[in-house]
Amino acid sequence: MSDTNQLLNQHSFVELSARQRIKALLDVGSMRELLGPFDRIKSPWLGLQGIVAQADDGVVVAKGSIAGKAVVVAAIEGDFQGGSMGEVSGAKIATALQLALEDNRAGTPRAAVLLLETGGVRLQEANLGLAAIADIHSAIVELRAYQPVIGVVAGSVGCFGGMSIAAALCSDLLVTREARVGLNGPQVIEQEAGLEEYDSRDRPFIWSFTGGQQRYTSGLADEFCHDSVEVIKDKIAHLVQSERPRFRSDQYEYFLTQLYQAGPEQATPERVRELYTNLEEQLL
Amino acid sequence: MEIIEFQFNAGQPSKHRCLVGCVGSGDLEVLMEPNASGVLSIKVTTSVDGSEARWKNLFERMFSETLYPAMKLEINDFGATPGVVRLRIEQGLEEVSDV
Numbered sequence: 001m002s003d004t005n006q007l008l009n010q011h012s013f014v015e016l017s018a019r020q021r022i023k024a025l026l027d028v029g030s031m032r033e034l035l036g037p038f039d040r041i042k043s044p045w046l047g048l049q050g051i052v053a054q055a056d057d058g059v060v061v062a063k064g065s066i067a068g069k070a071v072v073v074a075a076i077e078g079d080f081q082g083g084s085m086g087e088v089s090g091a092k093i094a095t096a097l098q099l100a101l102e103d104n105r106a107g108t109p110r111a112a113v114l115l116l117e118t119g120g121v122r123l124q125e126a127n128l129g130l131a132a133i134a135d136i137h138s139a140i141v142e143l144r145a146y147q148p149v150i151g152v153v154a155g156s157v158g159c160f161g162g163m164s165i166a167a168a169l170c171s172d173l174l175v176t177r178e179a180r181v182g183l184n185g186p187q188v189i190e191q192e193a194g195l196e197e198y199d200s201r202d203r204p205f206i207w208s209f210t211g212g213q214q215r216y217t218s219g220l221a222d223e224f225c226h227d228s229v230e231v232i233k234d235k236i237a238h239l240v241q242s243e244r245p246r247f248r249s250d251q252y253e254y255f256l257t258q259l260y261q262a263g264p265e266q267a268t269p270e271r272v273r274e275l276y277t278n279l280e281e282q283l284l
Numbered sequence: 285m286e287i288i289e290f291q292f293n294a295g296q297p298s299k300h301r302c303l304v305g306c307v308g309s310g311d312l313e314v315l316m317e318p319n320a321s322g323v324l325s326i327k328v329t330t331s332v333d334g335s336e337a338r339w340k341n342l343f344e345r346m347f348s349e350t351l352y353p354a355m356k357l358e359i360n361d362f363g364a365t366p367g368v369v370r371l372r373i374e375q376g377l378e379e380v381s382d383v
Binding site: 017037038047050051052053054055058077079080081 | 285301303306307308309311313315317329330331358360361362
């Protein structure tokens, strides 16, 4: 098949909305949305600040199955307020994970999939968003002891701020070439470090550090694939069935040791990969 | 941000409800639900101040000529152009009329 044909026949995951993404992942007919848009649990804070709220606050939560395995999926809509986590949207994800945890404790296995497209906390909701993100973190850590919690960063928003910590806590993280994962977004780093060190408009440079491929080759993501609904679906179906005996976040001593080796000189993508080369051995 | 409401004549209640669009830059979300027979009511929350005349013209062009099913429309707008608004509403109408 020619490249053009391949491109035309490819079903993009990145281009799908949050709700369409969940529908594409779940077994046909199994999707049941929780707290949907018609329940109208919106942000109570945006309107007060003159910002139009969305009926589902930018997060879609659904129960269903993937290749027969019971899951709960939460997807963030990156187009609404940059996928930011407010009081409501954050609580929806945290509660979805806590419900899955209850199922597992009651003896019904249920895995979780998080489709993350977010700039992090919603600044208009400040501490309420941060508190919700903390709830998400602890729920991931509790749930992953029972069942896989799969993080997916497909793009184009990426995953930043407190939610990048959530991504790092997942039992497995799947990324695409379009994805970016980082604690601070490029503009924040540029503002702090200066234009000479970090030019946020230099896209190849930004992706060379925080892009999906780099995160995968330096061992900070577990799966890397191209932007295709079918491929991503297959990978997730496999991941929700598998067990990971040790988690990346348990390896913090290794990461700290490696980080202390980094000098004050300008970092390069190669140097980052070099520092983390032995990670896979550590995880086994 | 402004909240504007409209009302038009309509036929029988729509059979389904649906959601189309997203409150993203240059886009809007439309929630359509069945309403009491004969009434089409619209509530627009828009980020664009002073746009009432534009919404009024658009809706009058759409809803005063043709009799649509009775619905409640909630529109949350983030600066969509009239063309985008019309496309989204038509997309929704198609979905609520599907069996």
